[in-house]
Amino acid sequence: MADKVLMKGNEALAEAAIMAGCKHYFGYPITPQTEVAAYMAKKMPKTEGGVFLQAESEIAAINMVIGVASTGKRVMTSSSSPGISLKSEGISYLAGCDLPALIINVQRGGPGLGGIQPSQSDYFQATKGGGHGDFHLLVLAPNSVQEMVDMVFKGFDLAEKYRMPAMILSDGTMGQMMEPVSLEKGVINEYDKSWALTGTKGERKPNIVNSLYISPDELEKLNFERYERYKKIEETEAMYEEYLMDDAEICIVAFGVASRVSKNAIDIARKEGIKVGMIRPITLWPFPKKVLNDAADKVNKFISVELSMGQMIEDIELAIRCKKEVLLCNRTGGMITTTGDVLDKIYEANGGKN
Amino acid sequence: MVVFEKPNALTENTLHYCPGCTHGIIHRLVAEALDELGVTGRTIGVASVGCSVFTYNYFNCDMVQAAHGRAPAVATGVKRSDKNNIVFTYQGDGDLAAIGTAETVHSAARGENITVIFVNNAIYGMTGGQMAPTTLPGQKTQTSPYGRDVEAVGYPVKVCEMLSQVDGATYLERVAVNNVANVKKAKAAIKKAFQNQIEGKGFSLVEVLSTCPTNWGLAPDKALSWLEENMLPYYPLGVYKDKYAEEK
Secondary structure, eight states, rough: OOEEEEEHHHHHHHHHHHHOOOOEEEOOOOOTHHHHEEEEEEEGGSSSOEEEEEEESSSHHHHHHHHHTTOOEEEEEOOOHHHHHHHHHHHHHHTTTHHHHHHHEEEOOTTOOOSSSSTTTTTTHHOOOOOSSOOOEEEEOOOOOHHHHHHHHHHHHHHHHTSSSEEEEEEEEHHHHHHEEEEOOOOOOOOTTSSOOOOOOOTTTOOOOOOOSSHHHHHHHHHHHHHHEEEEHHHHHHOEEEEEEOOOSEEEEHHHHHHHHHHHHHHHHHTOOOEEEEEEEEEESSSSHHHHHHTTTOOEEEEEESSSSSSSSHHHHHHHOOOEEEEEOOOTTTOOHHHHHHHHHHHHHHHHOO | OOOOOOOOOOOSSSOOOOTTTTTTHHHHHHHHHHHHHHHHHEEEEEOOOSSSGGGGGTBBBEEEEEOOOOOHHHHHHHHOTTTSSEEEEEEEEHHHIIIHHHHHHHHHTTOOOOOOEEEEEEBTTTTTTTHHHHTTTTTTTTTTTTTOOOHOOOOOOOOHHHHHTTTEEEEEEEEEOOOHHHHHHHHHHHHHHHHHHHOOEEEEEEEEOOOOHHTTTTHHHHHHHHEEEIIIIHHOOOEEEEEHHEEE
């Protein structure tokens, strides 16, 4: 295991991307993700074949990503909420063209220009597509600086395996905070890239990267094919972490920074004899539906802890088929739930203190 | 003896363009240039949105289809992925001079080593003839049914003139394909725009004045006359910038 170093989340993520063999990064300044671009600006020119380019807009940046992705090379862009809205057009094209790429969203409060403090209110945008048309993104939600690193490798691997864009849904807390991190190279497997635009060299038929299909029959068939792939991903790639769930009567569901606050509250409640545990989705799409549905047969209540007006809660209710009540513990607009907020919600679910 | 044949850089597919449309000529000129320069096998083209949306079916090289206006940004990615790629975009006036203005100006400003083929026919063709950024003052279209009123909607964008003020641009020329002499000049300009890229000279754009008989509501021969009488005075042909010629 590599020695631990103290790093900011955004910088650790950027370093991980370089370690992962990503030689192309396109970005545009926006708080609170700018450290990613700044790190890339410093390191890419010193990396063999490395390209850092500050685009004229988020729209241009994601289209530059499409350009590199179409040639079969590993490529990344990062932004924060308002910038991701601008990238949404390109994200839909990436999905429609079956191109792998890694997109980082260091979320801030919204809607509109919103604020610059951490938020999780882009959950819907990330997990329900975020652009036009039938498609999904792989969505990874780290809850530590270490996971900011690990998710980069995972994200590239899954994106290339399934030929689709992946997003790391981080937030201002994950991006800005410093933690000890082990910069260890993760696994990215080799996948077929015979589709890539590398020039025909006069030796093969042209490759075409395209999302336009005038015939509805053809387009429907492609969407069906893509959703077969999505089904396989939902069955095999959902990631989650369980915490004290063996005997839990109350199940907290939280991701990212909200899961860390929740863990503190759970530890306190446990000392008071309340049987509460947590299921932390690590992939938000695919959403860990099965483990939640299984838990619904054992626990009495769920609590969704999120930094939004309640977005993931809808997926929890769907996953458990509304078999149990799901309470919402939330702050929004850049405010963060406190341990006390979560603890109060645990008491409510428990019918008071023990 | 074969004295005239299809360039290798064009596929066997039948073009979908309307009768009398000059896209076919421009496709051929681009294909001839690629073949003559011997770069078809390492060329990656970027299709745009508009009538030229299907160019990926017509050029016999690797192709990527870009979102409306974004072709120069996509081309930037393709070129930066491997500088040995010969990269071109093929865009119409709505794509390049309206929705894609930022991508056009900034790829020029960066001096991206790419070739842009800009087809200006003063109208949106694919969507059925709406006012374009290059629609002439007074010109009637579906969305300027009383003629383009410059008091209300402003003036046409002159792309070559505008980009000539951008330091990063290398070569800008406006040509037309209205007669044999001009077609030959257009061919020379397009070939030079690719030659520049091969030599690493930077951003080259060739604006090709073109017709749209269908949406102009004119027979093909009358459309050519309309281009000569109306477009040529407003959009003068010629070289607007040639960085390396200036340095000689």
